[in-house]
Amino acid sequence: MSRIKIFVPKDAVALGLGANRVARAIFSGAEQRGLDVEIVRTGTRGLLWLEPMVEVATPEGRIAYGPVSHGDVESLLDAGLHEGGAHALRLGNPEEIPFLKRQHRLTFHRCGVVDPVSVDDYRAHGGYRGLEAALGLEPAKVVEQVKDSGLRGRGGAGFPAGIKWNTVMLAENERKYVVCNADEGDSGTFADRIMMEGDPFNLIEGMTIAAVAVGATRGYIYCRSEYPQAFRTMRDAIANGVKAGTLGENILGSGKTFHLEVRLGAGAYICGEETSLLESLEGRRGLVRAKPPIPALKGFMGKPTLVNNVMTFTAVPWILEHGAKAYAEYGMGRSLGTLPIQLAGNIKQGGLIEYAFGITIREIIEEFGGGTFSGRPVRAVQVGGPLGAYFPDNLLDTPLDYEKMAAAKGLVGHGGIVVFDDTVDMAKQARFAFEFCATESCGKCTPCRIGATRGVETMDKVIAGNRPEANIELVKDLCEIMTDGSLCAMGGLTPMPVMSAITHFPEDFTRGASLPVAAE
């Protein structure tokens, strides 16, 4: 009998729900039964409400079970888990689960499937075809592919990636850098984490293609310290890549060099802002830099630097393999390709949904998410992280598209969707937006540093019922100053959640002293 392969995720969510105990129980249970089992620790497929989701390789393909707790393992093994046997937790072929089947998995197709740190497994699942294609092209042609694909920066700003790449390519310097922004600090987002834990070579390949295209020989991944698993997986994958000759000197025998290193942030949200990130990477306080000069011309160590988000780099291997045109067939308007949407908060079926731009917020919440976790009605939805707008029900038919979201006074951001049920107090959420800004502001510019603190104080007055109308006017005025006068998006966009809460949920701001003052 050949060896049975059982896949148990070691994604942080799966670990947080007991995946290690499940893996240990399977191992010892299989041993007792004399089964020859190999346990492969994968990332997650992103069906996070089903984690830990265990899969077994059968002659008919993979069969999934979930959510599995360690207490289920004995009965699963008795039911013939190793052969895909029937059990209450049996989900069948994971790729036929509607949540996954309906998606457009271009960037995430290997996540949860492969052994994350194995170069061989990566290649066996189509890895490095994009880089091989890129190595056969002139750098300008690679940049042209990225341009033609319509890919825009997935970190939040939505700047056309090809234009950035072109600027760095044309910058003349003996030394250039490629830097990946993996400081995924927005609440409600975890796509970067899932990618780094589940398919780190996709990021390595995307960055290598970028390095070859723009003429850089050294790169850094700036990973937030709240992601220790992602950091370790990236570090191990890089080491394995160097051993296999896909990183370092003479990549894939091309004569090109690319040295890549993963660095750890230190718990500062602002370091997700690219100039602050560069300051931090250089070893200083993460203070935002004034632009110009843009990092593409004067970035890390004063050298031309391409800074992109994890999701931007990881879209690139698919584009190079399948062509810009194939990628641009997904999406709508000027938002082309797929968006990794992260569904979170009070939601029944949360997880990662990679889908073409243009799907509405309501489709995501209702058709993928299945409504709230609490079973209560949805009242507010924050899209795009802590700097994104809170939408009420009547805006949920807005399509996820950069321009359409902007027209609704919101933003796509990094694609996070956080659902709140009807117990939410929107005045408290507005106060929190200021509080978060006050905690995380780098302090360089006054509107952000002082404005955030004054915002908390003024919101406290509103909540306490102290002249609420006059104080709301003051908050609005403050928001205008922060929007117009801040150096970066931190202060500049903190007004977005605040103003959307005031605009769409005014009733929560005039209840006055009937509500206790938030206790933070």
Added chain:
Amino acid sequence: MSSPEPWSASRAAGIVAEHKHLEGATLPILHALQEEFGYVDEAAVPIIADALNLSRAEVHGCITFYHDFRKAPAGRQQVKLCRAEACQAMGSDRLHGEILQRLGIDWHGTTADGEVTVEPVYCLGLCSNGPAAMIGEEPLARLSVDSLDAALKESRA
């Protein structure tokens, strides 16, 4: 997690020397020091400044800017509770109140027996399975008072 070593200037100088060749070595050095000693001792500032040709003010400024770096040792177990929006939507505010009350401490506090330190954190990337927390580097999803209790007992054992 292994328990931290007591502060040693010579060991610190060794760690600094191991990392000083890196581009932008400050953060890697600070992380390595904290990993070794559990915090970044004030006495490390001149050692780092000297090795990297920085002023002491620059090094001090860097340490104090980042939430991660501690100036004093923490409890044996470090708990991070996520206070960001996705966890709020799952009732984290109330849960945190109960947890802190049970431990008898406030944010950033350490229990009287020196066992547990609780820090706030803004997002652990476990947002679809909140409320979320982390003990050391172990993530915890769908957190409750009881599950935190059990996890603390388990990692103490």
